[in-house]
Amino acid sequence: MYTFHKEERLCSVKLIQSLFHNGSSFVVYPFRIVYQTEHATEVRAKVLISVSKRRFKHAVTRNRIKRMIREAYRLEKPSGLSVYLSQSPKSLHFAVQYIGKQPEAVLPYLREKMILVFKKLHDETARLDS
Template sequence: MQMNTFKKEERLCSVRLIQSLFHSGSSFVVYPFRVVYHIEDHEVGRAQVLISVSKRRFKLAVTRNSIKRRLREAYRLEKAGKLLPFLHDRKQYLAFAIQYIGKQEEAVVPMLREKMITVFKKIQHESDRMDQHLSD
């Protein structure tokens, strides 16, 4: 049975990696998320994620933390079925940031899970497109 965990190794914490992600990464929007990602060929398929919520949009730390908690939960529940098998098959490393750009706090986990699946499909599509571009 696959454990749905979210360990320290899966969190993007390195300042150097975060800076390179935002300087050289690609991005797209799947409302209510803005996703910045960078895919590399690597010996082990794995993903590291950074989750953020704007302080400008949500002034109270309680609100920001609540949204981040829901985002982490949606990621934790959906990554094993949709994202990690794809990365393991391709032997790719994915660093990405999920920024919540929605205006309402009332984001519920089932809706966030659906959007997270859409994000993973979009990342897979972009990876396929990059591979196709490199092979041409």
């Protein structure tokens, strides 16, 4: 239930290029979300998490922020994203980019923002489908 398997990670270079060239985006601070719907596959959602090297010079800081974002995603996915995906016939590819200026990302804050991201994703993709 509260899992984040390797199959759920967006790793394919072709899919990532397609996402950034053809996808839509929105901002829920401190995240920028780029998303694209695809024909339904086995894995209903694939996610890419990134933190800017320009903004955070130290790899330790970037990796800590990415770990916190992955944890927020993992904990909020069953109540937010999975409910939407069970209703939709399509699968979803999206990138979560951290655009915040402070490296002090706190898990409860990121979880709260991840809930808002899932709601906005649901609204945006529902708008595209209709």
